[in-house]
Amino acid sequence: MEWIYEPWPWYVSGPMIAVIMLLLLMAGKNFGMSANLRTFCTIAGAGKTNDFFRFDWKSQRWNLLLVAGAVMGGFLANTVLSRDTKVNINEDVVVELQNMGFESAGDAYLPTEIFSNDVFGQPITLGLLLLGGFLVGFGARYAGGCTSGHAISGMSDLQLPSLIAVIGFFAGGLIMINLLFPLIF
Amino acid sequence: MKRGIFYILIGVIFGITMFKSEAASWFRIYEMFQFKAFHMYGIIGSALALGVIFVQFIKRGKIKSFSGEEIIIPPKQKSVPRYLIGGVLFGLGWALAGACPGPMFTLTGAGYWPILVVIGGAVAGTYIYGLLRSKLPH
Numbered sequence: 001m002e003w004i005y006e007p008w009p010w011y012v013s014g015p016m017i018a019v020i021m022l023l024l025l026m027a028g029k030n031f032g033m034s035a036n037l038r039t040f041c042t043i044a045g046a047g048k049t050n051d052f053f054r055f056d057w058k059s060q061r062w063n064l065l066l067v068a069g070a071v072m073g074g075f076l077a078n079t080v081l082s083r084d085t086k087v088n089i090n091e092d093v094v095v096e097l098q099n100m101g102f103e104s105a106g107d108a109y110l111p112t113e114i115f116s117n118d119v120f121g122q123p124i125t126l127g128l129l130l131l132g133g134f135l136v137g138f139g140a141r142y143a144g145g146c147t148s149g150h151a152i153s154g155m156s157d158l159q160l161p162s163l164i165a166v167i168g169f170f171a172g173g174l175i176m177i178n179l180l181f182p183l184i185f
Numbered sequence: 186m187k188r189g190i191f192y193i194l195i196g197v198i199f200g201i202t203m204f205k206s207e208a209a210s211w212f213r214i215y216e217m218f219q220f221k222a223f224h225m226y227g228i229i230g231s232a233l234a235l236g237v238i239f240v241q242f243i244k245r246g247k248i249k250s251f252s253g254e255e256i257i258i259p260p261k262q263k264s265v266p267r268y269l270i271g272g273v274l275f276g277l278g279w280a281l282a283g284a285c286p287g288p289m290f291t292l293t294g295a296g297y298w299p300i301l302v303v304i305g306g307a308v309a310g311t312y313i314y315g316l317l318r319s320k321l322p323h
Contacts, residue, residue, distance in 0.1 A: 010227030015205030017233035022303035025243060027191065027251040030258065037286035037311040054201040062192045067290050069196015074294025076197065087210045091223040098217070110211050110283070115299045118295035124196050126302055128281060133306025135278025136285065141314040142321065143271025144261060147285040151229060154261060156236030161261035161268050168272015169279060177218040
């Protein structure tokens, strides 16, 4: 059972995700995490001002429970199921990131420069996190799904719209990392 | 009640998988967009390969859900601009924040509190999309 404390290889994690999708399909549900963001808006009362948010959010109760589970899973994975959470990324990438000011590269799960609690006193970093989240939320709803909804569910069903969306995801990611990061960091 | 536990349990497995696979690590996302490791491509690729088999199995075998109903995977609306523009915006955010919606919740559980700012941004982005929806090309 020692392997469970180590990072899981792709050939364990990938099939696990497919099985999760299968279990949800067998339960009559469609795997899609970003739909919960819309549900949050509805619960907060966004349906009063906009009809995009006017739906019976209780029909998404199962998805909210999935979110609650994902939060618990993150807690368990980080505490009970891991001894060391540093991520062994490619050595070239470590050097590159350290040159950009990400000293924690190769030595942490998330870069402490933008994910330690110190950032709550750093308006620029907070702004970047907020912007990143904003683009994810706006883009996911505009595209009608995120990684789980398009890259996994939609593409598994060989749907062309999902392929277009995933091409968009990668185009956006490549632009951010290769063109915009040198300007931001 | 029993059904509720089923979804929570699937969520727990999903959260553990996201964290332990390091798909929830900002570093892994950065590395992926630099094409410097196979790891993330292996995760998405193997999930997809098996996913295609599962979906074909359900469709061809006319497999019924646990409760005996027909399994419906709703076809996405035909369009190019909404998927391409929305997709690019999503990708920009995914690479900047280093997390897509599933891992955001996982990282909350792992205690990385700044991720709450990312989630706040994602909810705001969703809301603003709702307001602008009728003015955007779909």
